[in-house]
Structures are given as C-alpha cells and as structure tokens.
Amino acid sequence: MPRAGLTVERIVAAAADLADEDGFENVTVSGVARRFGVKDASLYSHIRSLGELRTRLALFAGAELIERIADAVAGRAGKDALAAFADAYREYALRHPGRYAATQIRVDQSLVADSPALRRTAEITYGMLRAYGLEEPDLTDAVRLLRSTFHGYCALEAAGGFGAPRDVRASWDKAVEALHITLENWPREHTREQS
DSSP, rough: OOOOOOOOHHHHHHHHHHHHHOOGGGOOHHHHHHTTOOOOOHHHHSSSSSSHHHHHHHHHHHHHHHHHHHHTTTTTTHHHHHHHHHHHHHHHHHOOOHHHTTTTTTOOOHHHHHHHHHHHHHHHHHHHHTTTTTTTTTHHHHHHHHHHHHHHHHHHHHHTTOSSSSOHHHHHHHHHHHHHHHHHOOOHHHHHHHH
16 A cells, blocks of 8 residues: 555655755665655555656656746747747756756657647747747757757756856857847758759
C-alpha cells in the first residue's frame, strides 16, 4: 500500500528541488526518499524507476519553463516577443539549474505527445517564429538556432565561462538583437530552391 501523503506530484517536486540543490545528475530515488524520511520502496509504489522519475522531472521542469515563457511573450510580437522569450528562458536556466538540466534530456516522444505543456512549448515557439514569416523546414532550423544559442549562452554563463569585463547582460541583449536580425533576414528554404 502506498505511504499516506506521498503522491507522484510531491515526489517529482521534491526531485526538482533536489536537482536545483545538488545537480540533475545527482537526483536518485534514495535521495528523494530521504527528503520524505522513507525508504526507497515507498517511492516505488508511485514510480517504476529512476528513469521514470527523471523523465517526469523533465516534463515538470519543461512545463514550468514554458509557463514562464508564455507569460513573458503574451501580447508581444517580433523583437519584443523574442526578447521576452529569451529573457524568461535565461532567468529560468540560471535560477533553476537542476530543473533546467532536466529539460535538456531526451524524452520518449510518446510521452511528449501526451504532454500538454510540451505541446504548448511547440505552439508558443513556432507561433513566435511564424511572426517572422517562417514556414517549414525553416521553422525547425530557426528553433534549433534559438535553442542552441540560448542553451550555449546559459551553460557558459552558469559555469562562469565569460571572463571578459564586458557586462554579461549587455552581451546577452546583443545576442538577442543579432538573432532578431537573423530571423528577419532568414535564408528561406523555398527561396534557395527557386534560385
């Protein structure tokens, strides 16, 4: 019988806190069980494995991240939406490093399809990029550019990888402005095919 008070939601929230404190790679079933003062077996009444716990954590963190991004971009378009999106992304990555790391793992696509939050991520991201007049396959290419730029910048910043005296926020703002210019002047796939 499951221990009273333990739910999947509480277990995942505890795992999220543990990830932020100790790093996503250090999240274990034992570590989460200790937070509740129970043995590992009590958690296995709710989750099947460490893999499932980490997947649920990735989905939980992804939902948190897109909620912040959605709030930030609401009512905005173009450069304003891009800047709001980027700033919400960066703030979450720096404030919640373990949760953010969880959002970077590969998740079974069947779980993604069943996740309203992750479907919303695609809707918001692609919707923002459609305002630049992009269509497939350019949309996918642009998403990959944004994700790799945002992730790379945040990872370097979190690791203290920017040693120059230039203000890190000023460089971030320039990077977002450069992305906006790039998106406005995107080398569209259909244009290249017609040339």
